[in-house]
Amino acid sequence: MSRECKQAPRDVRAATCKCHLTPSLVVKQECSIVAALAGAPNVGKTSLFNTLTGRAERVANWTGVTVDLKTAVVPYDNQRLCIVDLPGTYGLSGSGPEEQVARDFLIHQKPDVIIALADATNLEKTLYLPLEVAEYSGNTIIALTKIDAAEAKGIKIDVEGLSRDLGIPVVATSSLRGLGLDTLQETIVKVASRPGKPLHIDYGDLEEYIAKLEELLRSECKSTRDGLTRWLAVRLLEGLDWAPRIVEELCGEAAKRVIEEAERLRDEYRRRTGKDPGQHAVAARYRMVEKLVEKHVVKRPARDSSLTKVDVLLLHPIAGPVLSLLLLLGAFLLVFTLNTGFPLNMILDALGFSEAAALLEEYSIAGILGMIFGHIADIIRGSVRPEWLASLLADGIVSGVGLVLSFTPLIAFVYAVFGALEDTGLAPRIAVAFDRFLRKFGVGGKAIFPAIMGLGCNVPAVTAARIIESSRERLVTILAVPLIPCQARLVVILAFTAAFFAEHGPLVTAVVALSMYAVAYAVFLLTTWILSKLLGNEVNEEYFIELPPLQKPSWKVIWWYVRSSVEHFLVRAGTIILVLSIVTWFATSYTPVLAPTDDPGESIAASVGKALAPLIEIVFDVSHDIAWRLGFGFVQGLAAKEVFLEALAMTAPEGIPKTSPEEAISYLNLTPAQAYAVLLAVTLYMPCVATLATIYSEVRNGKLTAAILAYTLSLATLLAFAARVVLQMLLA
Structure with missing residues (x-):
């Protein structure tokens, strides 16, 4: 007789029972989802079972140690997962007792999901069983065990490419370090609700x-x-x-x-x-x-694992973070200069080479794409009728497609850099260099990568969080990254400091600009600390990692990183960005009574700005006439932060010169305290709809995405109000 698998009490993670093969297994009735673990002996099946369920079963290198079916009930996402540990077997075709027990369980008990294990250090010998299982059932997940050991041996696996070719999910895991376990549980729930097709092998x-x-x-x-x-x-x-x-x-x-x-x-x-x-x-x-x-x-062949001169420098408690930061900033400079011209264009402009700076920006990848899509939009406006359809196609759809494609090479370059850093072995060393500091704020050392990339653009910074193994640390980093000032916000910072602080001298102007970054990074770290506490992201005091040997990068491995990231962005975030681009076009092209308009001041977006005017009057201590214009700018700034300046210029009174951003916004007549508060709000609230769409594409949770939008808006409002009050008191 089978014994019921009872739900675990609060202080015990899982409850176990022996399950005998009866026509109607009680465990099937007791659990939301039944997932069977199938794998060869010594592949790490029992270790994965123990780690997933909290069991302390003895792990032994003996065939048949798991002949009795052990089952553990694991609560996950308001569901009860029953993890069934099948006997260790090299295949499903044999006639031995282990094969028979595993085979009969799969055929007669019909588990909702089958997790077939393959040893990442020896796929040639251990992938055979997962193929047999996948050929039997479309509810299969392949879990690659010992992924940390594989990487330490110089073995790189294109997990997403393998999954795509097989047509079934493949998850890289490590029981020793707890890697991939949350992803595996999430995949179990997805596969149980949306079964796939069995693998087709050509005979x-x-x-x-x-x-x-x-x-x-x-x-x-x-x-x-x-x-x-x-x-x-x-x-x-x-x-x-x-x-x-x-x-x-x-x-x-x-x-x-x-x-x-x-x-x-x-x-x-x-x-x-x-x-x-x-x-x-x-x-x-x-x-x-x-x-x-x-x-x-x-x-790759195994190399000498002894410390090199590079290790001595990068792992040094002082030199390590400094050199790592310089390396990341150098990569950042290369990637964004190729894509947008920034920040090299600003450096050239500051040195007096304005023409070279303009050419660099114009003929960057983003500049060329902008010219192409701008030309397409002009053709549509001149040839398509009626005008509303031409506007929709040119300013909504073409503009949205251009926005998506302008991000694509940036994502590709960022992940090419990440792929090279990971494959050479530099990325783990950089992570170690920053880990002790960042761990105080609830995230590990790899959070430094999106934190630096965010200076150029928050979209690739959000996707860059995928290199973080821990799902909770990854989520915390994704939600906090939008607080880091990107290139577009730097444009606003420079315009505002020139318009409202230049008369106080270059030192004050520089201090104001740099303070925006100091406040943003301080808030970023505070947010990661708060979120890590709220999400239960407990981190260890020390960071243990087996550093792979330093080696030349493989172009094949770098290509895996690039292909995976670009596909992920286009499929998930690209569609959302396009839809939001059309929504933004509609909000700026139509009045609240849905009549088309060429006057931005009459649009839906302006109406929202006017609705925000009473709050803006309080926060920034400005008149209603200035408040609604700022409100319109903040609404437009959600499309892209540099549009904030354009929106203020569009609503400027007649006669205001608009030859430069500084002149276009000078009509606001803000005091230093008011200007600083506005600038702080622009720096801290959600950078753009593209970032918002990318966050949703990564977390796949609408409530969480809305929550981080509300958080950045609330935080920007409160800190801006506080800054304005304090500065007014100090400057009085």
Whole structure:
């Protein structure tokens, strides 16, 4: 008799029980989702089971240590996951007791999800079983175990590419370091709710016979599903001694006809080809393993792991962070200069080379794309009628597509840099250099990468958080990164300091500009600390990591990083950015009564700005006439921060010169205290809809995305009000 798997009490993470194979397993009724762990002996299955469930089962390198089915109930996301530890087995085709127990459980108990394990350090020998499992069920997840050990040995695996070729989820995990466990649990829930298709393995000249037997199974055995009919047809043609028993259980009286036809087809195949169908099928699976490993795995020879001169410098408590920061800033300078010209264009302009700065910006990748899409938009405006349709196409859709594509090369370059840093072994050393400091604020050393990339653009900074292994640390970093001043906010900072602080001298102007960055980074760290507490992101006092040897980067590995990041951005964030771009166009092109307008002051966005005017009057101590213009600017600034200046210029009274941003906003007549408060608010609230869309694409949680938007707006409002009051008191 089976014993119930009872839910764990509060102080115990999981409860376990022995589950015997009965026609209706009690555990199926007790749990929201049943997930079976299948893997070869010594692949790390029992270790993964223990880590996932909190069990302290003894881990031993003996075949059959898990013959008894142990099950643990794990609460996750308001669901109860039953993790069933199947016997260790090298495949599903054998006739041994372990294979029979595992096979019978999968066929008769029908788990919602099957987690098939493969050792990342030895995929050539351990990927065979996961292929067999995936061929049986579309509810399969492949978990690559010991991923940390693989990377330490110089083995790189293109996890997303492997998943794409197989058509099933692949998750990299490490039981020792707890890597990938949250992702695995999340994937279990997704696969249980949205099953995929079984893996299709090409068996070459055996396919003709598989199709005939599959058709017979489908017509004679009504209880078999589509995936199972092909799987069973292959096993019958292989001549496996247990396959007829499965047919008898599923087909009843028709079983005899099916078994006889399978024997006839086997004999016909042998006579026709001179090959044994069983050996041919096994060889086909191993060929697929070889092709997958050759395509998605890069191995390098082991190198001397002793400390090098680079290690001595980067791991030094003082020199390490300084050199690491310089390295990251150098990478940042290269990436953003190629894409937008920033910050090299500003450096050239400050040195007096204005023409060179303009050319660099104009012929950067973003500049060229901007010219192309601007030309397309002009053609549409001149040739499409009616005007509202031309405006929608040119200013909404084409502008949105151009925005998405302008971010694409930036994402690609950022991940090319990350890929190179990871593959050379520099990234872990940089993470170690900053880890002790950042860990005080609830995140690990790898948070430094998005924190620096955010200076150029928050969109790639948000996606850069994917390099952080811990899901909670990754989430904390994603939600805090929008507080870091990007290039667009720097444009506003420079314009405001020139317009309202230049008369006080260059020192005051520089202090005001630099203080924006100091406040933003201080708030960033405070936010990571608060979020880490709220989300329960407990971090260890020390950071333990096995540093991989320093080596030359592999172009193949760098390409994996680039391809994965670009696909992820275009599929997830790109669509959302395009939709929000159209919404922004509508809000600035139509009045509240849905009449088209060319006057921004009459648009829906301006109406929202006017609705915000009473609050803005209080926060910045300005007149209503100035408040609604600032409100319109803040609303427009959600499209892109540099548009904040454009919005203020568009609503300027007649006669105001607009030859430069400083002149265009001078009509506001803000005091230093008011100007500083406005600038602080612009620096801290959500940078743009593209960043908001990217955050949602990463966290896939609308409430959380809305919460971080509300948080940045509230924080910007409160700090701006406080700064204005304090400065007015000090300057009085």
